Amino acid sequence: MKTTKAGRPARAGSSPAAEVTMIQTTDVAELPAPPRPWWRRVDALDWVRVGLLVGGVLAVALGLLPRADARETVERILPLLIFLGAVIILAELAARAQVFDVIAARITIAARGSNLALFALCLLFAAATTIFLNLDTTAVLLTPVMLATAVRAGVPALPLAMTTVWLANTASLLLPVSNLTNLLAMNRVQLSPLEFAARMALPQLGALLVVAGCLWLFYWRRSPARYEPPAPVKPVDRRLFIAGSAACAVFILGVITGLSIYWVAPLCAVAVVVAFAVWRRAELSWKLLPWRLLVFVTGLFLVVDTIGRHGLSDWMTALIGTDPGDEGVIRAAAAGGVLSNVLNNLPVYLAGEAVVPVANHDQLLGLLIGTNVGPLITPWASLATLIWAESCTSAGLKIQWGRFMLAGTVTAVLTFAASVGGLLLSIHL
Template sequence: MVRRLDWSGWLALGLLALGLVALATGLVPAADADTTLRRITPILVFLLSVLILAELAARAEFFDVLAARMAIVARGSYPALFGLSVALAALTTMILNLDTTAVLLTPVMLAVAARAGIAPLPLAMTTIWLANTASLLLPVSNLTNLLAADRVGLPILGFAERMALPQLAALLATAACLWFCYWRRGLRPDRSFQPPPRYRPRDPVLFRTAAVTCGFFVLGILVGVPIEVVSVAGAIVLLVAFAVRDRGAVHWGLLPWRLLALVGGLFLVVDAVGRLGLSHLLAVLIGVDPGLAGVWRSAAVGGVLANLINNLPAYVAAEAVVPLGHTDQLLGLLIGTNAGPLVLPWASLATLLWLERCRAAGLRPGWGRFLRTGALTATVTVTAAVTVLLLQRW
């Protein structure tokens, strides 16, 4: 088993081990670790169950059917497929949340590429970049937004009003980078591709069960059911259905142990590092200026820190040093931690979920290109969104 571990497995185990060492030595007090565990337990439950749901829905060929329909709607136009892909990824992220986009939409995009006979990487990158950069509009779009909305005291519509134009700027910047970095290279001289025929699943019962389950999953999130509750319910339904009709699909390999270990280890390690001086360093880097300089510093520090330690603990750590009442500075931090983590694979949970789905489909992106294009897009997108945020002050 040890020999089968790849870099992500070793990274997850290493971080978990470091976190447990910090706990055992008292660097992280047991009471604080208990508080952290209570805070992240719903996230861990969601990750566990939603990945099982997505894996079984993919085996039921739910995503293959959606992919074929999307490619047919594009009518063989490569630019039209690009526009549909961007719109679908953006809307899914804004209305639901970025982790749902990474889990449910990635298999759709990869299946689109397979059905249309085009390279899968542009569609895969569309999913993950927009899962992050389209998560600014609503509190539900990102867990960090929920924390920020509570901190600034904005209702849903008030939050959306403040972030609407920065979100639009982020979308336009991301779409431009996607076309320049990935999509234009697959463009044929006639700007077309061959639309696939209608796809028929092998087991209609499992397909319909998966379709209804995913539909209720989306509906549950829209009406406000806790994401861990609706994802567990969906996973249980599909596990039962496959136990009856395809028992071989139910196995221990469905458990995403890497992500569970990584998330738990990350929070413990970040807590320990904060006690060793990270909090003081962030206070110096971010400062207390509520003006232009303070907003830019918050966004830059948030983006860099998110790529280094993951965007959720990065936001929690940086939020603590932003003075109360500095709304624009906090929103700048939010832009940095949401739209900035495009460079390193552990920068956001959505990217880790996306990697799991890509790995399951046999797609392994080249990391050199991933890092270069991610750094470019993060810089352009964060700059565009922060600029528009600041322009709204006049």
Template structure:
């Protein structure tokens, strides 16, 4: 028993407790059966996508897709750090937009940190870029963030409807953090670096196969309404490819069990609170106006709630307060672009911190939180202004 307890970290214990409470709500009927059924129908494709895209990202990493890409970015930079910086920003944005923010935090972060260390450049600005862009670039498409997938059906029937409202705030969410990081780390970013030696993937069949599957998947994620379908197909193709070429990589831990358990438990608990009227007092936040002040109020509450309790429950709690697509997008600005301050505001931030510390990068939470305030406040305000202008 003691050995088992030593293997369970605090995060795992918290998830297990939440899952147990959620099960009690379901079994005892505290969450009525009709509400539970409706919730299940809503979240099943969402969680299915999360599982599939996580498997895709993990297997693509094992096929060296991200490592080879990073090496090529370094060579394309031709020894200029600012050119490499622009390439890394682009990589982080594309990874977040199409493969979710967790992929950027967990997979892209160690790649670019190790790359910076290998060429003799401070990895700190690159590490900060990945964690901030993982959050702020995650507003772009429904597939970019779990909160987006939940909101997408109410915003529009296809990704184009979502993008028509999200493109301007997302652009702000990318430009503001990048501009502030560039100014703060200008001495590092306007320097030079030594060119790294070229490296080839150990298994070219795996590399090119995984690369081809990713290239085929990305446009489908931007064009398809039921994104779990192409993501699942890509995951199956990669599993078959690895079963032939590198079967020992296929393991149950490819499935993000803890994240799925946490998300499912939060879905059930917040739905239980809504079904029993516990959160009815939040109706005072509801708005059907599209003025900048009204939208900023909703975005600000979302950002504060995300930094207080985490962005996913913050969205679930406040969702009924957003009465139309524009208000929903304002709420998404708050819970996606705002959680840059507290460590627990976003699961991606916690995952990122574990990765960078294990790679020897010193991160002090006090300083990181201060910089988070400096970045989050103007980003949320300007992104909401952009939404108000786009929405007319």
């Protein structure tokens, strides 16, 4: 029987040229694909992060941002960077200690196999965590819980992940403790915590109702109506589970009791690192450090400070205006929401606060709403979204950023309308 050079039988009626073509095609297909260049393996957001840092360093080197101002900026954000690094390490090691697996199993069991009940529980859990703690705590500690919940329930992870990030950003209006910008605004408008909550109750209610509807429409309704509740989880290493649980509990208690998060978070992270060093040293590596987030934050503040010295304040005044009435509230909220998605909500709030007249309390609250509920479109719009994205990446959940931005745009516009409308209604009641 006639055979090819590869030892395979030739097909009847095939020509030598066809045999050669078949052999060559097969051999080429079996060769391993050449590795892609390193610059093609880098995530697009990584280019943005590094680009911001390079831009900030160049601004200092070229004199666009004086060295003294740059040093002051770095000294101001250094505690923030330490806090962010510490809480991310704390959350990552707590996840490896199965703290979140245990919580996730209890949530899925409590929902009794109903997708609708699971949606309601996750919504309430995320909203309560953000309102009574703060949005960064939700992003850091709740994201792994939601992702583990999806695994335990055998349901898609994306709806639970989106619940976390959208509620982290939009459920932070009610209490001053919910957001750093709330604390800054409360001092400016001279409201007590209860007075602040009373003024922001309608905006918060409107935001929650709209976000719940959009979450169901865009993500949850496609999930199966029923799932099989999992069995309770027993930690593999009970010592690490206890250490991780205790560290998370101390961190949350520290936030609730008003202790400085800038030393509570590092202490809790160190405690868990020590526990892993004693009982599971192989889990510790430099990959735990969230370098992407730290690079982004540093570059962002340097770039925003540079822009501020070259006309940002004048531009913000032109956008926001000085009208103390309804028009001023709407303009401030719209400017805050749009610019938060272009830059980041924290520097945008600070830039806007600097140009809002001190007497315009309602206008400042409008700016606060815009910078709190608006950052739903771009992944860099808030630190909570950045922290959430880091957790999703660590868990292997790939986010389709095009869909993220499209759904976020619709939700941001509707949430903006509901929350600003609630503020205007509370003003005129």
